[in-house]
Amino acid sequence: xxxxxxxxxxxxxALLACTGFLAVLLLSASSARAQVxxxxxxNSPDVTQPSQAGSLRITGELWGRxxxxxxxxxxxxxxxxxxxxxxxxxxxxHRNKFDWGLVVAxxxxxxxxxNAFDPRTNxxxxxxxxxxxxxxxxxxxxxxxxxxxxxxxxxxxxxxxTLRLGRFRFADGLxxxxxxxxxAWLQQQRVAQRLIGDSYWTGISRSFDGAHFSSDIxxxxxxxxxxxxxxxxxxxxxAMGELDVDIFYGAFSREFPTPHTDSQLRFFALGYHDxxxxxxxxxxxxxxxxxxxSDIRIGxxxxxxxxxxxxxxxxxxxxxxxxxxxxxxxxxxTHRANSGTFELGWRxxxxxxxxxxxxxxxxxxxxxxxxxGKHTTFFQPLPTQQLYARMPFYTLENTEDYTGQVIVxxxxxxxxxxxxxxxxxxQINDAWYLGTGAFxxxxxxxxxxxxxxxxxxxxxxxxxASYSFNPHxxxxxxxGAMSGKGAETDRLKGRKSGFTYLEMVxxx
Numbered sequence: 001x002x003x004x005x006x007x008x009x010x011x012x013x014a015l016l017a018c019t020g021f022l023a024v025l026l027l028s029a030s031s032a033r034a035q036v037x038x039x040x041x042x043n044s045p046d047v048t049q050p051s052q053a054g055s056l057r058i059t060g061e062l063w064g065r066x067x068x069x070x071x072x073x074x075x076x077x078x079x080x081x082x083x084x085x086x087x088x089x090x091x092x093x094h095r096n097k098f099d100w101g102l103v104v105a106x107x108x109x110x111x112x113x114x115n116a117f118d119p120r121t122n123x124x125x126x127x128x129x130x131x132x133x134x135x136x137x138x139x140x141x142x143x144x145x146x147x148x149x150x151x152x153x154x155x156x157x158x159x160x161x162t163l164r165l166g167r168f169r170f171a172d173g174l175x176x177x178x179x180x181x182x183x184a185w186l187q188q189q190r191v192a193q194r195l196i197g198d199s200y201w202t203g204i205s206r207s208f209d210g211a212h213f214s215s216d217i218x219x220x221x222x223x224x225x226x227x228x229x230x231x232x233x234x235x236x237x238x239a240m241g242e243l244d245v246d247i248f249y250g251a252f253s254r255e256f257p258t259p260h261t262d263s264q265l266r267f268f269a270l271g272y273h274d275x276x277x278x279x280x281x282x283x284x285x286x287x288x289x290x291x292x293x294s295d296i297r298i299g300x301x302x303x304x305x306x307x308x309x310x311x312x313x314x315x316x317x318x319x320x321x322x323x324x325x326x327x328x329x330x331x332x333x334t335h336r337a338n339s340g341t342f343e344l345g346w347r348x349x350x351x352x353x354x355x356x357x358x359x360x361x362x363x364x365x366x367x368x369x370x371x372x373g374k375h376t377t378f379f380q381p382l383p384t385q386q387l388y389a390r391m392p393f394y395t396l397e398n399t400e401d402y403t404g405q406v407i408v409x410x411x412x413x414x415x416x417x418x419x420x421x422x423x424x425x426x427q428i429n430d431a432w433y434l435g436t437g438a439f440x441x442x443x444x445x446x447x448x449x450x451x452x453x454x455x456x457x458x459x460x461x462x463x464x465a466s467y468s469f470n471p472h473x474x475x476x477x478x479x480g481a482m483s484g485k486g487a488e489t490d491r492l493k494g495r496k497s498g499f500t501y502l503e504m505v506x507x508x
Contacts (some may be wrong), residue, residue: 055095061088065203065503069116069126071393072488072497078125080113086203088147097155103148107204107237112139123434123447126499127235127392134235134440143237147207161215167231170208171384172196172268173304176222176253180262182308182318182347187264189387190320190343190360191304194396195270196249197384199234199436206382206439207231209242220255230382234439244275245438247381261309270300272328272381276441280331281448282377283370283431298328298335298379318345320360330375337378339364339396343403358405362388366398366427377430385436390419391460391480391499393488395446397433399457400424418463425455432457432488456485476503
């Protein structure tokens with residue numbers, strides 16, 4: 001398909017929904033300082049100053065995205081576009097010993113496709129079908145919910161500690177923010193939200209009801225504890241209620257700065273309980289899964305390490321290692337699984353574009369035998385999907401993902417990032433998994449799809465650009481093209497598919 005044909009078939013229908021929104025924001029965003037685009041390395045961004053009303057701080061965000069999909073429907077394709085928006089308003093107050101905050105969110109979805117499903121399996125063809133099914137098969141839908149409502153008590157142990165009670169957003173891996181910008185980028189983009197994420201990318205997001213304790217021990221060490229229940233949301237605009245899904249999380253993080261290197265080590269543990277009576281997604285027969293009504297109880301234990309260090313005359317290099325082991329029960333099955341990733345990067349000393357070249361390999365275990373009383377598929381409890389699967393046709397479950405990245409930043413306002421991925425299934429006797437964790441009481445949150453007895457899932461290349469006009473207004477564009485392999489299609493030469501979006505955010 002030529003580029004012109006591609007634009008006519010499925011790019012423009014999605015992007016036109018955001019054109020008016022873009023025009024309004026451009027008119028209102030012409031006179032403030034620049035910041036580093038989100039998702040790109042660089043200097044610390046300027047911070048948008050919130051409005052003040054006495055001791056009250058008032059913030060807001062208006063966000064919109066138009067998406068276009070050219071995706072699989074068996075061995076044919078389906079093309080469609082849709083739009084979404086989010087208005088978020090928040091009010092906080094900072095006192096001597098405590099803070100409180102309230103954030104209200106109003107998401108809307110426009111022109112969702114009602115035909116983005118594979119008739120053979122009834123599985124969604126791209127995320128348009130997921131949004132449509134999650135919202136009662138409505139093509140246009142809106143919601144209103146409390147995203148955050150909490151009280152934060154500071155210094156209860158005479159240390160730099162905070163205890164939050166109520167509803168809040170949370171992501172694993174972000175317990176302690178490093179002082180090094182490069183190390184902070186690695187933490188945010190390559191370590192965080194693999195197990196617990198706020199799913200910010202879907203627009204509707206995910207919150208947690210419970211208690212969150214964080215204590216800084218000196219300037220280098222942090223201890224974090226969390227006990228919470230997850231909310232609805234992610235793809236469903238009715239995000240006010242909560243699910244029978246509990247998490248218990250603890251992490252110990254420590255920075256090791258030296259005159260020449262920056263590094264951070266983290267140990268973490270996560271307990272996950274899912275008591276919803278929904279059909280589980282795994283590689284067993286439908287009858288076996290329907291008969292299994294027992295709860296899921298999984299413990300995850302792991303470590304992550306990130307390092308940035310200079311090399312004389314040739315720039316900086318970086319290292320990221322992440323690994324986790326799981327034990328517990330998957331309903332009536334004994335659960336044992338593991339996962340890990342290894343990444344290397346290099347920042348050559350080229351001042352004009354500030355390039356960053358990176359490569360890595362990831363694996364997560366799969367289940368070789370659906371009838372042996374064991375479940376060995378690594379499970380992502382509540383991740384932010386698109387952070388690692390930038391084209392969201394797979395998850396980090398029963399997967400191998402070999403990745404190359406090139407990041408350049410020609411100016412402080414503009415960031416460019418391209419990635420190439422080779423994605424395979426780790427275990428051929430297991431399923432191909434799609435989803436992003438629990439978000440409603442009527443579905444599991446993941447789909448287990450047949451793989452045609454092939455391990456090859458898909459290869460894709462993408463590019464995205466982010467431009468910050470000022471601290472208030474940012475525009476991002478993404479386009480990716482994929483070659484589907486034997487697990488996705490019966491065609492001998494595979495199929496080509498693609499995904500694009502235009503995204504804008506205005507913060508005030």
